[in-house]
Amino acid sequence: MINANYYKYNLRKGKAEIQSLIFFNFNPDLSTYQIEQGLCSKLLNYKAKVCDLYIEDPLAKILPFECMLPYAVARNRQLVSPVKFDFKLDRMKQLNLFANYLFITAFFIISATLLVYIPYFSLNEEIKIEQNTVNALQNQLQVLIEETPQQPTFSVIQQNYSNAYQFLIDQEIDPKPFMIDLMSELNSNVFIESYQIKSQTKEIVLVLRGNTESDLFEYMIEVYETYGVIDGIDEDIRWILSEPTYKFNNPLQVEVTIRYA
Secondary structure, eight states: OHHHHIIIIIISTTSOOOOEEEEEOOOTTSOHHHHHHHTGGGOTTSEEEEEOHHHHOGGGGTSOGGGHHHHHHHHHTTSOOSOOOOOOOOOOOHHHHHHHHHHHHHHHHHHHIIIIIHHHHHHHHHHHHHHHHHHHHHHHHHHHHHHSOOOOOOOHHHHHHHHHHHHHHHHSOOOHHHHHHHHHTOOTTEEEEEEEEETTTTEEEEEEEESSHHHHHHHHHHHHHHHBOOTTOOOTTOOBOSOOEEEEEETTEEEEEEEBO
16 A cells, blocks of 8 residues: 555655556465455555466467576566556666766876876885985085095005115214204303204314304313214213314314214
């Protein structure tokens, strides 16, 4: 009753109603008689009938029961049935369908932009920035390499010569302590006007000036007695090998030559 009212008022707006009903029995556990007594007898407002395929179609008698439903569907296409099933198929409007397709396309484009294009663009920009940084560092490195003076390379002969020269320099006697000793023996009557150190001949040449000639001789004697190497006297402070030689330029100026060890 509920389905009949639904068909009449909801689907047909009261313009059509159900008057006859046809039942098809595809249940092997129910007989046609049971359906007529249990179902059709209660539908007093309708013309209810149970369709007996065995009577309508002789071929149905030899078919298995499981094949009855597909056979009835195929058979219905060949028979002209006086019963017409009136129904209305509601289809979606083309405009709504086009709008749905448009929304799906827009959603796909936006999703692809957010999930694919923007990360790809950002990654590409980061790669460009890193490449620019690497290029800048390479340029700075090249500038530093060009500005850094190259270390000269020396041959084996040059290295040996340099080592020999350094050895001789290390063996060379520093005359500064000798000059300090000579200056320590000066007094108020004698002073050094000039001096010259000859490393090759190991000589110290002094130009002395004194108040008197005897002051000059006294200074030369005192220096030799203090620092001269004398037989029988072994002291580390003695470094003058022989008696100093001298030459007077004038009575108050003398040039003295001292040889050191």
